[in-house]
Amino acid sequence: MHDARGQIRRLPGLRLWLSGGWLLLLVLAAVFAPMISPHDPLEQDLFAARLPPFWQQGADPAYLLGTDSLGRDLLSRMLYGARLALTVALVAGTLTCLVGATLGLIAGYFRGWADLVISRLVDIWMAFPPVLFAILLIAVLGTGLTSIIVAIVVIDWTRFSRVVRAEAMSQGAMDYVASAQVAGRSRLGIALAEILPNVLPTIVALLTLEMGIAVIVEAILSFVNLSISTDQPTWGGMIAEGRTSIYQAWWVLVFPLVALFLTVLSFSQLGEGLKDYFDPVLR
Amino acid sequence: MSDLIYRVKDLKVSFPDLAHKPLFGAAPRTSVLKGLTFDVARGDVLGIVGGSGSGKSTLGRAMIRLLRPDSGSILFEGTEIAQLGEDDLRPLRKRFQMIFQDPMSSLNPRRRVGGIIAGPLRLQGFDDIPRRVDDALEMVGLPKSFSERYPHELSGGQRQRVGIARAIALKPDFILADEIVSGLDVSSQAQVLNLLEQLVRDLGLTLAFVSHDLSVIRRLCSRILVMHHGEIVENAATADLFANPQAEYTRTLLDAIPLPDPDQVWA
Ligand SMILES: Nc1ncnc2c1ncn2[C@@H]1O[C@H](COP(=O)(O)OP(=O)(O)OP(=O)(O)O)[C@@H](O)[C@H]1O
Numbered sequence: 001m002h003d004a005r006g007q008i009r010r011l012p013g014l015r016l017w018l019s020g021g022w023l024l025l026l027v028l029a030a031v032f033a034p035m036i037s038p039h040d041p042l043e044q045d046l047f048a049a050r051l052p053p054f055w056q057q058g059a060d061p062a063y064l065l066g067t068d069s070l071g072r073d074l075l076s077r078m079l080y081g082a083r084l085a086l087t088v089a090l091v092a093g094t095l096t097c098l099v100g101a102t103l104g105l106i107a108g109y110f111r112g113w114a115d116l117v118i119s120r121l122v123d124i125w126m127a128f129p130p131v132l133f134a135i136l137l138i139a140v141l142g143t144g145l146t147s148i149i150v151a152i153v154v155i156d157w158t159r160f161s162r163v164v165r166a167e168a169m170s171q172g173a174m175d176y177v178a179s180a181q182v183a184g185r186s187r188l189g190i191a192l193a194e195i196l197p198n199v200l201p202t203i204v205a206l207l208t209l210e211m212g213i214a215v216i217v218e219a220i221l222s223f224v225n226l227s228i229s230t231d232q233p234t235w236g237g238m239i240a241e242g243r244t245s246i247y248q249a250w251w252v253l254v255f256p257l258v259a260l261f262l263t264v265l266s267f268s269q270l271g272e273g274l275k276d277y278f279d280p281v282l283r
Numbered sequence: 284m285s286d287l288i289y290r291v292k293d294l295k296v297s298f299p300d301l302a303h304k305p306l307f308g309a310a311p312r313t314s315v316l317k318g319l320t321f322d323v324a325r326g327d328v329l330g331i332v333g334g335s336g337s338g339k340s341t342l343g344r345a346m347i348r349l350l351r352p353d354s355g356s357i358l359f360e361g362t363e364i365a366q367l368g369e370d371d372l373r374p375l376r377k378r379f380q381m382i383f384q385d386p387m388s389s390l391n392p393r394r395r396v397g398g399i400i401a402g403p404l405r406l407q408g409f410d411d412i413p414r415r416v417d418d419a420l421e422m423v424g425l426p427k428s429f430s431e432r433y434p435h436e437l438s439g440g441q442r443q444r445v446g447i448a449r450a451i452a453l454k455p456d457f458i459l460a461d462e463i464v465s466g467l468d469v470s471s472q473a474q475v476l477n478l479l480e481q482l483v484r485d486l487g488l489t490l491a492f493v494s495h496d497l498s499v500i501r502r503l504c505s506r507i508l509v510m511h512h513g514e515i516v517e518n519a520a521t522a523d524l525f526a527n528p529q530a531e532y533t534r535t536l537l538d539a540i541p542l543p544d545p546d547q548v549w550a
């Protein structure tokens with residue numbers, strides 16, 4: 001009995017620490033990239049092309065994770081790539097969350113014609129295949145950081161609004177909402193002070209998930225060469241380049257792929273952990 | 284000023300009947316309250332009884348304006364409130380309060396007990412809030428330290444006490460209690476009823492007590508409204524109603540309910 005309880009309590013903590021740890025590492029890498037990068041991420045050195053990572057035969061200790069086919073230092077490119085990945089994750093994730101959650105809260109709590117309009121919009125949005133939608137949008141907006149962020153917000157706000165709407169609706173039917181009305185709280189006051197705090201754990205979990213998705217979307221767009229200008233290192237771009245030389249230099253593909261995987265996983269795990277942490281019943 | 288808290292006249296409420304909504308166009312409306320007329324005097328403890336779906340909760344919710352009636356008049360201490368908008372109701376709201384059936388759902392799970400009781404006080408512009416919160420907790424027999432707890436850390440009976448404390452902290456003139464003990468086990472039921480009796484006595488509360496348990500109503504209430512299919516079939520003082528029920532429906536209700544007095548059972 002006692003042991004089982006202990007395990008249940010410890011697991012979310014561990015999850016939070018591991019995912020938080022990786023993301024913290026990433027933030028440090030992103031912030032201090034110019035200081036800690038051993039090389040200029042764009043500097044080519046054709047004599048040092050396709051050097052393997054440090055533990056393999058023929059490695060050069062100056063290039064810890066090896067080099068790509070143009071002789072650029074992988075570690076440095078990964079560090080700079082983290083900058084872009086995190087910027088997209090934080091900015092696009094937060095904006096998507098703000099837009100989607102606000103619309104979801106309005107639709108779910110205020111109902112009426114607002115709900116009608118928002119729900120129809122969501123239905124229409126869901127009919128578009130997201131990746132195609134993204135590529136189309138970038139084609140219209142042009143490449144660049146801002147376009148990527150705009151594309152992610154425009155495509156993914158429905159993820160928040162659908163969930164938040166349903167949650168706000170079920171919370172709105174609870175008696176504590178009626179009780180706030182009896183106490184004289186305004187509709188807006190109820191939405192912000194009563195409903196929102198109860199929907200917040202869900203929003204936080206979705207937000208971190210969305211940050212992971214934003215990283216993936218950015219990688220996909222870089223992969224199809226629709227992201228940032230080609231001379232800025234991105235994980236997706238690195239994966240695209242690595243794909244062409246997978247048999248000669250697997251590390252060019254694998255390192256950014258692992259970083260991408262860990263980052264997306266960490267974001268979603270962080271969300272789950274935070275959700276538990278935010279819940280006074282589970283805490 | 285009159286000693287009537289409520290004068291309700293020809294109160295009608297209907298809901299859209301979604302089960303019979305045609306594919307296009309508005310749903311037909313089913314009439315739930317079919318023109319109710321009654322008064323509530325200051326100091327009354329009004330029992331509202333009736334079968335499930337007879338409109339008891341709807342009546343209560345209309346009286347404290349959780350819903351807007353279709354037509355009819357609700358005079359609350361001389362003010363017509365039947366069709367008032369939310370903004371005009373706000374200053375009146377501290378004068379009529381409600382205790383809810385399910386204390387788990389009626390207490391915001393993210394607030395501590397202290398915050399739950401303080402919320403309405405703050406909204407209604409009371410001063411000296413911490414003292415009022417402590418007083419309210421004391422009146423319902425909970426220790427002050429409970430204000431730091433979350434609702435899920437309380438027992439069912441304690442939660443219902445918090446619901447009561449929240450309502451009485453505002454010192455309202457009228458409280459609606461809708462089935463407030465039906466979710467509790469027998470011993471917490473008795474405790475909450477005792478508490479309610481004591482508060483009615485000490486604070487001179489005017490109370491509307493919705494229940495389908497006639498034995499509870501008999502113990503607590505001074506007057507009884509019997510509802511059936513959205514109409515008031517009988518409105519009488521408790522003693523009169525039990526001694527001499529007028530309506531056919533009241534008699535069937537009384538027959539169906541086991542009386543708490545053992546002498547009568549064996550008589
Ligand atoms: N929001 C609503 N929309 C549609 N119909 C409703 C709504 N609320 C109540 N009703 C209907 O109105 C009628 C009266 O409901 P009400 O809740 O007032 O009954 P009640 O007497 O409180 O019953 P109970 O003893 O089961 O609580 C019921 O037939 C119910 O189905």
Ligand SMILES: [Mg+2]
Pocket residue numbers: 339340341462
């Ligand atoms: Mg009811």
